[in-house]
Amino acid sequence: MRAWIGTIAVSAVLALLPGCGKDSGGTVIRFVVQPDAGGGFREIVDRFHNAHPEIRVEMVEGPASTDSREEMYIGAFMAGDSPYDVVLMDVVWVPKFASQGWLAPLDDRFPEPARAAFLPGDVKAGIWEGKCYRVPLRSDAGMLYWRTDxxxxxxxxxxxxxxxxxxxxxxxxxxxxxxxxxxxxxxxxxxxxxxxxxxxxxxxxxxxxxxxxxxxxxxxxxxxxxxxxxxxxxxxxxxxxxxxxxxxxxxxxxxxxxxxxxxxxxxxxxxxxxxxxxxxxxxxxxxxxxxLGGWGFGISKTAKHPDAAWTFVEFATAPEQQKLLNAKNGAIPTRRALFEDAEILAANPHYPDLLKVLLAARPRPxxxxxxxxxxxxxxxxxxxxxxxxxxxxxxxxxxxxxxxxxxx
Amino acid sequence: MRRLLPVAVAALALFSAGPFLWSVLTSLKPAGELFRVPPTWIPRSPSLDNYRDVFEQRPFARYLLNSLLVAAVSTLITLAAAAPAAYALARLRLRGAALAEKAILAFALFPPAVLLVPLFVAAREAGALNSRLGVALVHAALNLPFAVWSLASFFRAFPAELEDAARVDGFSRAGVLLRVVLPVSAPALAATAILVFIFSWNEFVISLTFLTRDELRTVPVGVAMLSGVTVYEIPWGQISAAVVITTLPVVAAVLAFQRGIVRGLSAGAVKG
Amino acid sequence: MLAVPLAVGLAAGVGGVGDVLRDRGMGRAAWNTLVFAGLSVTLEMGLGLAFALLLNREFRGRGLARAMAILPWALPTAVMAMSWRWIFSDSWGIANDLPRTLGLMNEPVAWLGRPATAMAALIAADVWKTTPFVTLILLAGLQGVPRDLHEAMSLDGAGPVRRFLWVTLPLLRPAIALALVFRLIQALGIFDLVWVLTGGGPADATRTVSLEAYDSVFRHLEPARGAAITLVSGAFIFAVALALGALARGRHAE
The missing domain is CATH 3.40.190.10 (Periplasmic binding protein-like II)
Incomplete structure (x- = not known):
C-alpha cells in the first residue's frame, strides 16, 4: 500500500517538473490580454507572425476581470524585471503605471501627426505629465440607451x-x-x-x-x-x-x-x-x-526588445487590424477614418450615433x-x-x- | 429522537446542496431563459449548451488534470511534512515546543494576496514560475500550519500507553509514528487531507500569477477566464456549468476519502 | 519556506503601522470584519457541531450525506460567490423568488443593495460555505470518543443531553479549539467572497480589513501600507486566536 502511494508520488512529481528551458534565444515579446472569445487577437498575432517571422509574440490570455489582469501586470512590475514587454492598458492605468516609472515614453515613435488620426479623447488619456505612453487600440464610452417604441x-x-x-x-x-x-x-x-x-x-x-x-x-x-x-x-x-x-x-x-x-x-x-x-x-x-473607457498598448520600460515591441504595437493598431478586431471581437476602432469605412458601417449602422458619443468622451481624473x-x-x-x-x-x-x- | 433523524438529514442535505442545486438548474438554462422574471425553477427547455461551450471555449479537461496533479501532490507533501512535525510537537517533550507551535500558527495569518509579490520574486529566483510543482510547493507551505495543528491536536488525544507499549516492543520513534499512530489516526488524516486537498484545488491568486502558460493552468483560473466577447459580459450559464464540472471530481474524492473516517473508527476499536 | 518572502514583505510595513492605527477608514473596516467574523464563526460552530453529531450516527446513505455536507467547502469561493450574487439578485434571484412564492414577501428586496441586508447576505453565504470545515474536523474528533463510555453512562441512566455535556463535549475540546482557531483566522481575513459579492459596498458596509490591504497593494500601489495593515491585523488575530484556542482547549488538558 505504502509502496503504491510512493510510486504515485514520485511519478506525479516527475510529471510536474517544469519543461526544461525552451528559450531559443529569439526575439519574444509578451503581453496579457482578456480571454479572446472572439478570436480577433489570435488572428492579429498570426498576421503579425506572417509579416514579421523574426519576432515571436506570446499572447497570455488573462482572466475576464480587468482587476485580475491588472494584478498580473502589477505583480510582475513590482517584482521587477517584468516578463511583459508590451502592456495592454485600460485608460486609467496610464498615470498610475507611468508615475511608477514602469512605462517607456512613446513620443518619438508616436509623434503628434500620427496621433491626429486617432480619436482625441483616447489620445489624451494616454498622456501623463506631457509625455505619451499609450497607443489607443479600442475605444469605449458610456451613453444613454432609450426605447424608441x-x-x-x-x-x-x-x-x-x-x-x-x-x-x-x-x-x-x-x-x-x-x-x-x-x-x-x-x-x-x-x-x-x-x-x-x-x-x-x-x-x-x-x-x-x-x-x-x-x-x-x-x-x-x-x-x-x-x-x-x-x-x-x-x-x-x-x-x-x-x-x-x-x-x-x-x-x-x-x-x-x-x-x-x-x-x-x-x-x-x-x-x-x-x-x-x-x-x-x-x-x-x-x-x-x-x-471614456477603452484599451491601448504601452511598452514596458524594462522591455528587452523595445524595437520589436514597437513593431508589434504599430502593426496591431493599424487600420486593417482594428477592422479585424471590430469584426471579430466587436471592438470599437480608435481611428477616426474607420467610422466612415463602408464595411464597418454596413455591419454597424449605429456608428454615426456612436461617434457623437465618442467625440464627447472625457478621461476620468x-x-x-x-x-x-x-x-x-x-x-x-x-x-x-x-x-x-x-x-x-x-x-x-x-x-x-x-x-x-x-x-x- | 429516532423519528427526527430523517428530518435532520434532509435538512442538512437541503442546506448543503440547495445553492449548488440552483447552480445545476441555472447551468441547464439556455441564454434566453436566464434572465426571465420571475425566474423559472425547472428549465423550460433544458440544454447542455453551456457545458459544451465551457469545454469549447477553454481546454477544461486539461485544467482539471492540472488541478488534480497540483492538489494531489501538494496534499501528499503537506501530510508528509506535517505528520512528523505534529508528532514531535505532540509527543517529544521538546524545549520550546509550545513556542514553535505558536510560531507555526503565525504563518497561517497571512493571506496569499499579501504574500504574492515576495513569493513571486522568490519563485522567479528559484525558477519555479510556470511550474506546477512550484505551485504545489507553495500550496503545501500555505497549508502546513493548519495541517500541523490539526494532526498535533489529534495525536495528543491518542492514548500514549499504546505507543509506550510499541516502544517496549523495540519500535523506533519513526516506527511508532508509521505503524501505530498513523493507522489509528486515519480519521484525522482523512479529514486533514480532504481540507488541504480542497484548499489547493480552489486556490486562485498564486495559480494565476505563477502559471501563465495556458496548458499549465488550473480550474479556478480557467473559470475566471470564461468570458463573453466583450469585457463586460458575464456568462452566467457557463459559469454555473463550470461550478458543476469543478465540483464533481472533488465530490468523488471526498466520497473516497470519507471512508477513511469510518475505517479509522473500526481500526481504533480493534486496537484500542 | 514562507519565512524569507514574509520577512521581505513585512519589513517594509513596520514604518506604516502608526498611520494605519490612526486611519479612520481602517476603523470602519476593522469593525465590519469583527461583526462578520463574530457572527459567522458563531453560527458555523453551532451548525458544524450539530451536523457532525448527526453524521456520526449510523443511518443508510451516511457516506453520501457526508459527501453532501462537504460539498459547499469544495466549491471555489470566487466562483460560488458569483452564483450567490445571482441568487441574491433583486429580479432573477431565488432569494427573492422563494419568499415571494411562499407569500412571505410582496416587494422584491435588493439583498446586496442595502447596508444591513448586504452584511446578512455575506454572512449567510460564508456560513454555507465554511460550515463543512467545522463539521469535518468535529466529525474526526468524534471518532476519538469511545462508545463504551456512552453506553456505561447510558446504563447509569444518563440522558443524551447529559452524556453529550459530560462525555462528548470534554473529549471534543481539542477539535473544537482547532476548528475555532482556524475559522477565526479565515473569517478575519475574508477576501474573495466580499470582493465578488459586494465589492465592500454599499456605502462601505461590507468593506473588510483584507480588502483594505489588497487595495493598498494592488489598486493604490502602496505595498508598505498593505504590509502595515497585515502586520497590525495579523498581530490582533494571532492574539485572539491563541486566547480563544487556549480557552477552548483548556490549559490543563496539555
Missing part, C-alpha cells in the same frame, strides 16, 4: 430623463437603470452626470472642485432617482445587471457601454430594433459628456493616485445612493478626502 424622442436634459423615467415606469418595468454598485462603474456613471451639469472633480490645475454647487446638484439628481425613477435594486447593478434588465424590457432607459447595443440586436432579444443611443443628457445650456480618488468617490456616492448620507454630506466628505489624496 416607448419614448417618442430621446430626452435631452436631466429633468426630461427623470420625468420620462417616472412616467414610463410600470409594475414590472423600472424607469432608468445604471451601474449603482459600489465599484468603478458607479464613478463612470456619476462623472457623466457631473460633467453634464458643468462640474468636475479636479480642475485644470489639479485643484478639487467637486464641492461646487454642480457637484451637489449632480449627485442629488442621481441619488434622487433610486427607488423612484430607478429601481431600488440599482444599488447592486454592474453593467450586466443593467443590460439584462433593459434587454428583458424591464427598463425604459439605461446608462451603459457600447457593447450592450450589439447584444440588444441579437436574434431572440426582446428589444431588437427598439433601441436608440444618444450621448448622456445634460443640464440646460451645458454640453453632454461621456466617460488624470492623476497618479486616481484609484484612491475613485475609492473615496465610490464610498460616498454609494452612501448617497443608499441614503446613508445626504448628497451634500457625501460631496463634502468625498471632496475633503480627495483633497487629502491629491494634497491640494
Amino acid at each position: 416607448l419614448a417618442g424622442k430621446p430626452p435631452e436634459t436631466f429633468e426630461e430623463l427623470a420625468a420620462k423615467a417616472r412616467e414610463l415606469k410600470t409594475a414590472d418595468r423600472g424607469g432608468f437603470v445604471f451601474q449603482g454598485r459600489q465599484y468603478e462603474g458607479l464613478v463612470c456613471a456619476f462623472l457623466e452626470v457631473l460633467w453634464g451639469h458643468g462640474g468636475d472633480v479636479l480642475d485644470g490645475q489639479g485643484n478639487v472642485v467637486l464641492d461646487r454647487p454642480e457637484g451637489v446638484e449632480a449627485l442629488r439628481w442621481l441619488a434622487g432617482l433610486v427607488g423612484d425613477g430607478a429601481p431600488a435594486g440599482v444599488t447592486t447593478y454592474q453593467e450586466e445587471e443593467a443590460r439584462a434588465a433593459f434587454q428583458e424590457g424591464r427598463a425604459a432607459f439605461m446608462r451603459n457601454w457600447p457593447y450592450a447595443w450589439t447584444k440588444m440586436q441579437e436574434d431572440g432579444s426582446p428589444v431588437k430594433g427598439k433601441v436608440g443611443i444618444v450621448p448622456m443628457v445634460h443640464a440646460p445650456g451645458k454640453a453632454s459628456a461621456a466617460t 488624470v492623476h497618479a493616485r486616481y484609484s484612491q480618488i475613485s475609492q473615496a468617490l465610490q464610498r460616498h456616492l454609494s452612501a448617497a445612493l443608499v441614503k446613508k448620507e445626504t448628497p451634500e454630506e457625501a460631496i463634502r466628505q468625498a471632496s475633503s478626502e480627495i483633497r487629502g489624496i491629491v494634497g491640494k
Whole structure:
C-alpha cells in the first residue's frame, strides 16, 4: 500500500517538473490580454507572425476581470524585471503605471501627426505629465440607451430623463437603470452626470472642485432617482445587471457601454430594433459628456526588445487590424477614418450615433493616485445612493478626502 | 429522537446542496431563459449548451488534470511534512515546543494576496514560475500550519500507553509514528487531507500569477477566464456549468476519502 | 519556506503601522470584519457541531450525506460567490423568488443593495460555505470518543443531553479549539467572497480589513501600507486566536 502511494508520488512529481528551458534565444515579446472569445487577437498575432517571422509574440490570455489582469501586470512590475514587454492598458492605468516609472515614453515613435488620426479623447488619456505612453487600440464610452417604441424622442436634459423615467415606469418595468454598485462603474456613471451639469472633480490645475454647487446638484439628481425613477435594486447593478434588465424590457432607459447595443440586436432579444443611443443628457445650456473607457498598448520600460515591441504595437493598431478586431471581437476602432469605412458601417449602422458619443468622451481624473480618488468617490456616492448620507454630506466628505489624496 | 433523524438529514442535505442545486438548474438554462422574471425553477427547455461551450471555449479537461496533479501532490507533501512535525510537537517533550507551535500558527495569518509579490520574486529566483510543482510547493507551505495543528491536536488525544507499549516492543520513534499512530489516526488524516486537498484545488491568486502558460493552468483560473466577447459580459450559464464540472471530481474524492473516517473508527476499536 | 518572502514583505510595513492605527477608514473596516467574523464563526460552530453529531450516527446513505455536507467547502469561493450574487439578485434571484412564492414577501428586496441586508447576505453565504470545515474536523474528533463510555453512562441512566455535556463535549475540546482557531483566522481575513459579492459596498458596509490591504497593494500601489495593515491585523488575530484556542482547549488538558 505504502509502496503504491510512493510510486504515485514520485511519478506525479516527475510529471510536474517544469519543461526544461525552451528559450531559443529569439526575439519574444509578451503581453496579457482578456480571454479572446472572439478570436480577433489570435488572428492579429498570426498576421503579425506572417509579416514579421523574426519576432515571436506570446499572447497570455488573462482572466475576464480587468482587476485580475491588472494584478498580473502589477505583480510582475513590482517584482521587477517584468516578463511583459508590451502592456495592454485600460485608460486609467496610464498615470498610475507611468508615475511608477514602469512605462517607456512613446513620443518619438508616436509623434503628434500620427496621433491626429486617432480619436482625441483616447489620445489624451494616454498622456501623463506631457509625455505619451499609450497607443489607443479600442475605444469605449458610456451613453444613454432609450426605447424608441416607448419614448417618442430621446430626452435631452436631466429633468426630461427623470420625468420620462417616472412616467414610463410600470409594475414590472423600472424607469432608468445604471451601474449603482459600489465599484468603478458607479464613478463612470456619476462623472457623466457631473460633467453634464458643468462640474468636475479636479480642475485644470489639479485643484478639487467637486464641492461646487454642480457637484451637489449632480449627485442629488442621481441619488434622487433610486427607488423612484430607478429601481431600488440599482444599488447592486454592474453593467450586466443593467443590460439584462433593459434587454428583458424591464427598463425604459439605461446608462451603459457600447457593447450592450450589439447584444440588444441579437436574434431572440426582446428589444431588437427598439433601441436608440444618444450621448448622456445634460443640464440646460451645458454640453453632454461621456466617460471614456477603452484599451491601448504601452511598452514596458524594462522591455528587452523595445524595437520589436514597437513593431508589434504599430502593426496591431493599424487600420486593417482594428477592422479585424471590430469584426471579430466587436471592438470599437480608435481611428477616426474607420467610422466612415463602408464595411464597418454596413455591419454597424449605429456608428454615426456612436461617434457623437465618442467625440464627447472625457478621461476620468488624470492623476497618479486616481484609484484612491475613485475609492473615496465610490464610498460616498454609494452612501448617497443608499441614503446613508445626504448628497451634500457625501460631496463634502468625498471632496475633503480627495483633497487629502491629491494634497491640494 | 429516532423519528427526527430523517428530518435532520434532509435538512442538512437541503442546506448543503440547495445553492449548488440552483447552480445545476441555472447551468441547464439556455441564454434566453436566464434572465426571465420571475425566474423559472425547472428549465423550460433544458440544454447542455453551456457545458459544451465551457469545454469549447477553454481546454477544461486539461485544467482539471492540472488541478488534480497540483492538489494531489501538494496534499501528499503537506501530510508528509506535517505528520512528523505534529508528532514531535505532540509527543517529544521538546524545549520550546509550545513556542514553535505558536510560531507555526503565525504563518497561517497571512493571506496569499499579501504574500504574492515576495513569493513571486522568490519563485522567479528559484525558477519555479510556470511550474506546477512550484505551485504545489507553495500550496503545501500555505497549508502546513493548519495541517500541523490539526494532526498535533489529534495525536495528543491518542492514548500514549499504546505507543509506550510499541516502544517496549523495540519500535523506533519513526516506527511508532508509521505503524501505530498513523493507522489509528486515519480519521484525522482523512479529514486533514480532504481540507488541504480542497484548499489547493480552489486556490486562485498564486495559480494565476505563477502559471501563465495556458496548458499549465488550473480550474479556478480557467473559470475566471470564461468570458463573453466583450469585457463586460458575464456568462452566467457557463459559469454555473463550470461550478458543476469543478465540483464533481472533488465530490468523488471526498466520497473516497470519507471512508477513511469510518475505517479509522473500526481500526481504533480493534486496537484500542 | 514562507519565512524569507514574509520577512521581505513585512519589513517594509513596520514604518506604516502608526498611520494605519490612526486611519479612520481602517476603523470602519476593522469593525465590519469583527461583526462578520463574530457572527459567522458563531453560527458555523453551532451548525458544524450539530451536523457532525448527526453524521456520526449510523443511518443508510451516511457516506453520501457526508459527501453532501462537504460539498459547499469544495466549491471555489470566487466562483460560488458569483452564483450567490445571482441568487441574491433583486429580479432573477431565488432569494427573492422563494419568499415571494411562499407569500412571505410582496416587494422584491435588493439583498446586496442595502447596508444591513448586504452584511446578512455575506454572512449567510460564508456560513454555507465554511460550515463543512467545522463539521469535518468535529466529525474526526468524534471518532476519538469511545462508545463504551456512552453506553456505561447510558446504563447509569444518563440522558443524551447529559452524556453529550459530560462525555462528548470534554473529549471534543481539542477539535473544537482547532476548528475555532482556524475559522477565526479565515473569517478575519475574508477576501474573495466580499470582493465578488459586494465589492465592500454599499456605502462601505461590507468593506473588510483584507480588502483594505489588497487595495493598498494592488489598486493604490502602496505595498508598505498593505504590509502595515497585515502586520497590525495579523498581530490582533494571532492574539485572539491563541486566547480563544487556549480557552477552548483548556490549559490543563496539555
